[in-house]
Amino acid sequence: MASDYHRPTRFPPTMFEGYLGAEDPAHVSRVAHDTAAALLARVREDPDPDVVARLVAYTDEHGIDAIAELWSHASAKSLPGALWRVYLLRALIRQDPGGQALAFQRGAEVSHTIDQVVAGAAIPAGPDEVVELADRILHGLFTGDFAVALERAAAFARVSAAGFASLADDADAADTTHPDRSAALTTRALRLTQLADEFASCARLWRRDSLD
Incomplete structure (x- = not known):
């Protein structure tokens, strides 16, 4: 399958249209698994810095929807x-x-x-630092220890979840007339906690050679 992907950094729009129109869930799942495995294998076998940089920044040019169509239902x-x-x-x-x-x-x-140490973010972490960290974590999936990169992502998500939960408490105490802000922050904390658990599970599976 890997031989079919000579340019792993770019997915033609027609490819996405084909995936989006697929009606068989099993087919969609198999395509997601095959493309992820082929892409990762090709790049990790020959981690050209320019290729990796383009992969990391892929959604900046093409949008998150491009990746979502391919892998979000997995x-x-x-x-x-x-x-x-x-x-x-x-x-x-x-x-x-x-x-x-x-x-x-x-x-x-x-x-x-x-967790903040495991995540590897600078302390204090400003906007530039968290953006850089996100890039380094994604970069690590393609060039470093895959499980470690996932564990860093999990740690970052857990710390951020704790922060959003704390900010939600502040919002509750500061303004009881606008509960929507607190609810939104709480929802973000819960979603990040879920993400952290999923990253950690995937890291364990990868270490057992069971993540496919």
């Missing part, structure tokens, strides 16, 4: 599911680096774990 505990979630985390960070940096910094202050 199981959370699968290779395409793991790749999709790291791209999604990166997109969330880049959409609101200031808010994400604030949440991460707050999480580092209120949580009593080594």
Whole structure:
């Protein structure tokens, strides 16, 4: 299958249209798994810096929807599911680096774990630092220890979740007339906690050679 992917950094629009129009869930799942495995194998076998850089920045040019069409319906505990979630985390960070940096910094202050160390973010972590960290984590999937990259993503998500939960408490105390802000922050904390659990599960599966 890998021989079919001579240019792993670009997916023609017609390819995505074909995937989107597929009606057989089993076919969609198989395509997701095959493309994720082929892409990762090709790049890790020959991690050309320019190719990796283009892969990391792929959604900046093509949008997150391009990746979503291909991998977002895959199981959370699968290779395409793991790749999709790291791209999604990166997109969330880049959409609101200031808010994400604030949440991460707050999480580092209120949580009593080594997660901020595992994540590898600078302390204090400003918007530029969290954006850079997201790129380094995604870069690590293609060139480094895949499980370690997922564990870093999990650690970042856990710290950020703790931060958003703390900020939600602040919002509750500061303004009881606008509960929507607190609810939104709480929802973000819960979603990041879920992401962290999924990253950690995928890392364990990868170490057992069971992530496919």
